[in-house]
Amino acid sequence: MWMFADIVAVAGAGAFLCLCAAYVHLAERMVSDR
Amino acid sequence: MPAADLVQLLLFVGLVAAAAVPVGSYLHRVYGAERTFLHPALGWLERAVYRFAGVDSSGEMTWVAYAGSVLIFSFACFVGLFVLLRIQGMLPLNPAHVSGMSSVLAFNTAIAFVTNTDWQAYAGESGASYLTQMLGLTWQNFVSAGVGLSVAVAFARGLTRKGRKGIGNFWVDLTRSCLYVLLPFAFVLAVVLASQGVVQNLGPWTHVTTLEGARQTIAQGPVASQEAIKELGTNGGGFFNANSAHPFENPTPLTNFLEAFAILLLPAGLTHLFGKMAGDVRQGRVLLAAMLVLFVIGLGVVYGSERAGNPNLTRAGADLTASIGRPGGNMEGKEVRFGIAGSAIFVNSTTAASCGAVDAAHDSLTPLAGGMAMLNIVLGEIVFGGVGSGLYGMLVFAIIAVFIAGLMVGRTPEYLGKKIGPVEMKLAMFALLALEAGVLVIAGIGAVYGPALASVANAGPHGLSEILYAASSAVGNNGSAFAGLAADTPFWDIGLGIGMLVGRFLFIIPVLAIAGSMASKKTTPPTSGTFPTNGALFVGLLVGVIVIVGALTFFPVFALGPVLEHALMLAGGTF
Numbered sequence: 001m002w003m004f005a006d007i008v009a010v011a012g013a014g015a016f017l018c019l020c021a022a023y024v025h026l027a028e029r030m031v032s033d034r
Numbered sequence: 035m036p037a038a039d040l041v042q043l044l045l046f047v048g049l050v051a052a053a054a055v056p057v058g059s060y061l062h063r064v065y066g067a068e069r070t071f072l073h074p075a076l077g078w079l080e081r082a083v084y085r086f087a088g089v090d091s092s093g094e095m096t097w098v099a100y101a102g103s104v105l106i107f108s109f110a111c112f113v114g115l116f117v118l119l120r121i122q123g124m125l126p127l128n129p130a131h132v133s134g135m136s137s138v139l140a141f142n143t144a145i146a147f148v149t150n151t152d153w154q155a156y157a158g159e160s161g162a163s164y165l166t167q168m169l170g171l172t173w174q175n176f177v178s179a180g181v182g183l184s185v186a187v188a189f190a191r192g193l194t195r196k197g198r199k200g201i202g203n204f205w206v207d208l209t210r211s212c213l214y215v216l217l218p219f220a221f222v223l224a225v226v227l228a229s230q231g232v233v234q235n236l237g238p239w240t241h242v243t244t245l246e247g248a249r250q251t252i253a254q255g256p257v258a259s260q261e262a263i264k265e266l267g268t269n270g271g272g273f274f275n276a277n278s279a280h281p282f283e284n285p286t287p288l289t290n291f292l293e294a295f296a297i298l299l300l301p302a303g304l305t306h307l308f309g310k311m312a313g314d315v316r317q318g319r320v321l322l323a324a325m326l327v328l329f330v331i332g333l334g335v336v337y338g339s340e341r342a343g344n345p346n347l348t349r350a351g352a353d354l355t356a357s358i359g360r361p362g363g364n365m366e367g368k369e370v371r372f373g374i375a376g377s378a379i380f381v382n383s384t385t386a387a388s389c390g391a392v393d394a395a396h397d398s399l400t401p402l403a404g405g406m407a408m409l410n411i412v413l414g415e416i417v418f419g420g421v422g423s424g425l426y427g428m429l430v431f432a433i434i435a436v437f438i439a440g441l442m443v444g445r446t447p448e449y450l451g452k453k454i455g456p457v458e459m460k461l462a463m464f465a466l467l468a469l470e471a472g473v474l475v476i477a478g479i480g481a482v483y484g485p486a487l488a489s490v491a492n493a494g495p496h497g498l499s500e501i502l503y504a505a506s507s508a509v510g511n512n513g514s515a516f517a518g519l520a521a522d523t524p525f526w527d528i529g530l531g532i533g534m535l536v537g538r539f540l541f542i543i544p545v546l547a548i549a550g551s552m553a554s555k556k557t558t559p560p561t562s563g564t565f566p567t568n569g570a571l572f573v574g575l576l577v578g579v580i581v582i583v584g585a586l587t588f589f590p591v592f593a594l595g596p597v598l599e600h601a602l603m604l605a606g607g608t609f
Contacts, residue, residue, distance in 0.1 A: 009141040010116065027543060028098050
């Protein structure tokens with residue numbers, strides 16, 4: 001049975017994915033502004 | 035030192051060094067899209083994978099697209115494995131009736147296997163069904179190692195290409211890593227291991243009556259196939275809770291030697307691949323030499339400390355000297371069939387590389403040997419390191435070494451003919467700081483937060499070592515456990531899960547950004563102001579920078595943990 005904790009776990013990993021995407025975006029700006 | 039131990043240690047280091055060239059040459063053919071002897075057998079499968087996945091194998095990716103593909107692929111793998119771990123109790127191939135993992139444990143385990151850490155907060159044989167072991171964990175053993183190989187090759191392309199935007203195609207690199215490197219190597223090793231007694235079956239556990247009349251359950255399963263990739267992919271997640279100390283995973287001194295050798299095989303070969311890609315094999319030899327120097331130092335410390343044993347036992351009247359039929363030294367937590375030399379080789383290999391398989395209880399190592407194992411991890415897993423991650427970690431240190439050399443002697447920081455600018459330096463420091471901050475923050479919270487401390491089995495400096503080792507192992511993507519820490523609690527499952535993500539992806543992103551930045555640069559011919567990076571002087575500089583930057587960051591906490599424990603042990607204290 002799916003529990004609230006399962007949704008939180010997947011959403012947490014998804015949030016980390018978004019954080020990584022933001023990191024990629026910032027690093028891209030650093031590299032392109034060189 | 036017994037002569038047999040000396041021969042074993044020298045043979046091991048010699049074979050690892052010798053294997054770098056043939057393995058690296060083969061890897062160069064694979065990632066250079068050259069035809070290999072496996073293409074007649076596997077070429078059709080590679081093309082079928084591209085057709086099925088809609089991949090244009092001739093297309094190149096920018097570093098942003100490459101990083102995006104790594105992230106999306108890893109997230110998809112996480113979701114798939116998480117679901118499998120949660121519902122394994124309802125699925126077939128589960129003769130032991132293993133139930134689904136709890137949400138936090140599945141979160142921790144899925145991240146562990148996606149990040150190539152393979153930290154196990156569960157007991158292998160009773161926590162995962164055969165289906166999970168084969169479809170979930172072994173799959174991840176292959177593809178997470180494939181991701182590491184792909185990123186390393188992309189980084190090497192970035193450093194060695196001139197005036198290009200692309201750094202390769204992630205899907206092609208991943209497919210080739212799995213098909214031409216990991217699968218064939220693992221197949222051969224699995225057959226060899228099975229020939230030595232590593233079990234491989236799908237039958238239910240055997241229930242027997244012992245000579246004393248007690249009932250005993252003998253767990254088994256598809257072990258050899260997982261064991262091979264567990265070592266070759268520097269994964270480390272054991273089929274059994276006892277990992278490579280279990281006789282069904284690692285039955286003989288020969289399998290112990292081969293498994294430790296398999297851990298270092300691909301990381302060693304990658305240095306030669308890098309040299310060939312750079313057009314100067316000496317560039318690769320420098321990296322290999324730096325790895326070997328640090329590895330031999332570590333091996334010497336672990337072996338020497340274990341051979342010396344615990345002086346408290348000598349004071350109590352025990353004789354720790356080696357003789358015929360008696361290994362001597364510190365044999366606590368070790369398998370008699372491996373002895374001190376075999377265990378020291380494995381301990382140093384599994385922590386120098388980010389493998390995490392264990393053939394001895396690291397918690398039972400003498401303080402200095404346990405501290406050396408931890409130091410191997412916190413150096414950044416670059417002493418051979420993980421498959422792929424070792425090479426790109428070492429190259430980050432090489433960039434920092436070149437920059438520091440430039441600062442010290444006023445020379446232009448250049449690597450492979452390309453100028454190292456502020457952007458590359460900032461990205462390199464971001465990568466290293468993510469690792470070091472990750473370890474120290476998690477260990478710091480673990481050392482003061484009540485529910486975290488409740489998991490720690492020992493008091494004093496040994497307890498701190500148990501906390502520090504867990505944080506280092508997770509963030510360093512090693513996965514081995516020091517033991518003495520009850521890891522399946524909400525704090526450790528979630529905290530170490532986050533640590534594994536930080537150690538993996540907050541390192542890969544800046545590494546790929548450096549690759550993209552460097553790939554677009556043009557090379558300049560060497561001048562009298564160029565610091566040569568293909569000679570012995572650079573080996574010394576690189577080792578020095580690794581020790582200073584990597585090790586001194588952790589000196590205070592090491593002083594409070596293994597160093598203090600060693601001093602107290604000499605004074606007669608125990609924990």
